[in-house]
Amino acid sequence: MAYRVxxxxxxxxxxxxxxxxxxxSGFELSACFEAGxxxxxxxxxxNEWVDAILTDINMPGVDGEELLRRLAADELxxxxxxxxxxxxxxxxxxxxxxxxxxxxxxxxPFLPETLRAELERTLGVPCD
Amino acid sequence: xxxxxxxxALSSAVAxxxxxxxxxxxxxxxxxxxxxxxxxxxxxxxxxxxxxxxxMRLAREAANAIAADFLGEDRESLTDQQSTDVTLELANxxxxxxxxxxxxNAAFRLGAPQIVADETGLHGPMEETRYTxxxxxxxxxxxxxxETRTCSPTQTYAS
Numbered sequence: 662m663a664y665r666v667x668x669x670x671x672x673x674x675x676x677x678x679x680x681x682x683x684x685x686s687g688f689e690l691s692a693c694f695e696a697g698x699x700x701x702x703x704x705x706x707x708n709e710w711v712d713a714i715l716t717d718i719n720m721p722g723v724d725g726e727e728l729l730r731r732l733a734a735d736e737l738x739x740x741x742x743x744x745x746x747x748x749x750x751x752x753x754x755x756x757x758x759x760x761x762x763x764x765x766x767x768x769x770p771f772l773p774e775t776l777r778a779e780l781e782r783t784l785g786v787p788c789d
Numbered sequence: 790x791x792x793x794x795x796x797x798a799l800s801s802a803v804a805x806x807x808x809x810x811x812x813x814x815x816x817x818x819x820x821x822x823x824x825x826x827x828x829x830x831x832x833x834x835x836x837x838x839x840x841x842x843x844x845m846r847l848a849r850e851a852a853n854a855i856a857a858d859f860l861g862e863d864r865e866s867l868t869d870q871q872s873t874d875v876t877l878e879l880a881n882x883x884x885x886x887x888x889x890x891x892x893x894n895a896a897f898r899l900g901a902p903q904i905v906a907d908e909t910g911l912h913g914p915m916e917e918t919r920y921t922x923x924x925x926x927x928x929x930x931x932x933x934x935x936e937t938r939t940c941s942p943t944q945t946y947a948s
Contacts, residue, residue, distance in 0.1 A: 672881075674860060674874035678810070681861050719899060748885025753896045768889070769882050770809035 663691035664784065665710065669702040669728065670717040670746070679715060679746065679776070686777035699723030703731060706738055713784060714743040715767075718758070726761060733762040742783045746771070795891065795918040795933060802886035803922055803931050810882060811855050819923040821930050822848065829873075831880035832905040835888060837897030841935035843884040844905075845876075848927025852876045855924065877902040883931055 666683065670676045676695045683690060694709055696702035700723040702714065714732070718725035725745060732738045744765035745758050755766050765783040767776055780786075800818070807813040822828065827849040834842045847855075856875035857864045880902045888897045919932040 672874055672878050674856070674871060675878050677860055678878075721901075748882050748889070748899065749897065750885075750889035751892055751896055770806045770886065772809055 662786075663689040664712040664780075665692040665694075666690055666780075667694045667696060667702060667705055667709075667711045667714045668716075669696040669699065669714065669720070669725070671697050671720040672717075673697075675717070682773045682776055683780070686773040688777045688780055697722075699725065699728030699731065702728055703738075706741075711741060713780060714741055715746055716743055718745060718747045718749065718754075726758070729758065729761040729763055744779055744783055746776075792916065792918045795887070795935065796920065798887050798890035799918055799920045799931055799933060800922075802883050802890060803920055803929065806879065806882045806886055807922070807924065807929075811859055811879070813855075813924055816922045816924065819921050819928050821919070821921045822846075822928050829876055830905050831877055831902045833880060833884060833902040834900040835884065835897050836900075837888065837892060838895050839936040841933060843880065843887070843934075844932045845880040845883060846930040846932075847876060847879070848924075848929070851924045851927030851929060854926035855879065873904060877904070884933070887931075887933060 668676045668679050670679070680693050694705050694711065696705050698720040702716065703723070716725045716728055725747070729743060732741065732743055739762070742764040743762065744767060745763045746767045746769060748769045750768040758766060765779045767779050804816055807816060828846050829849055829852050830844060830846045832842065832844045834840070853864055853867060853872050856872040857867050859875045860867070860871060862871065881899060885899055917932055917934045919930060921928050921930040
């Protein structure tokens with residue numbers, strides 16, 4: 662089965678890298694959308710349904726925390742699992758983001774298999 | 790917080806980021822390049838307990854090689870903007886990895902990384918910790934300065 666994923670990060674390089682790593686890991690993508698911040702992500706979601714959202718936290722404009730809040734407050738979008746990808750591995754931050762509604766958390770730097778495993782866990786994909 | 794506390798975190802963070810995200814292996818500590826070397830420098834500040842600043846100096850050739858590998862592009866087709874974007878992200882990841890190692894239970898917030906002309910950002914009264922590594926296409930030097938930690942009732946840290 663292939664999945665539709667939205668990558669939200671203010672760094673074009675990181676968006677491109679995440680997409681490449683997902684593909685290299687063997688995780689099947691049927692569509693991959695990109696957004697530079699939370700506002701762009703919400704605009705994408707007005708027109709496209711995705712299976713998972715991967716989001717950075719520190720972004721100009723609508724940051725990752727606010728994006729999680731807005732997703733949680735929306736009766737439709739709250740069903741989409743969001744995975745945070747961040748350099749911040751402090752326990753307080755991780756706990757805070759999970760409380761805001763994040764379903765997964767991947768700390769940069771990460772291995773391709775780590776990202777794939779978190780996507781599969783969050784989406785409930787059976788292990789090979 | 791002392792240099793002996795920060796330096797292992799700094800060297801470990803540099804190695805971890807370069808190995809996991811940039812697939813560089815067999816990294817070894819190296820002497821810093823001379824000041825006249827062609828390099829690109831990134832500077833960023835961070836808030837937290839303690840706050841401070843971080844700077845990374847990367848050989849220009851290494852910056853381009855790392856960016857090309859990171860993006861899966863040929864070096865010939867790599868744009869200056871792509872190289873800059875990856876270099877900024879590299880600095881962001883290394884700084885975040887250092888702070889996560891030092892402050893695993895505390896919150897911190899990274900400022901936006903910026904390309905700077907030289908290392909003036911790190912000059913000041915704070916103690917500085919530096920680490921240089923050979924990437925295979927040039928050296929990377931990471932340096933961090935942290936303000937003296939506010940002492941808790943049970944712990945005292947040297948600056």
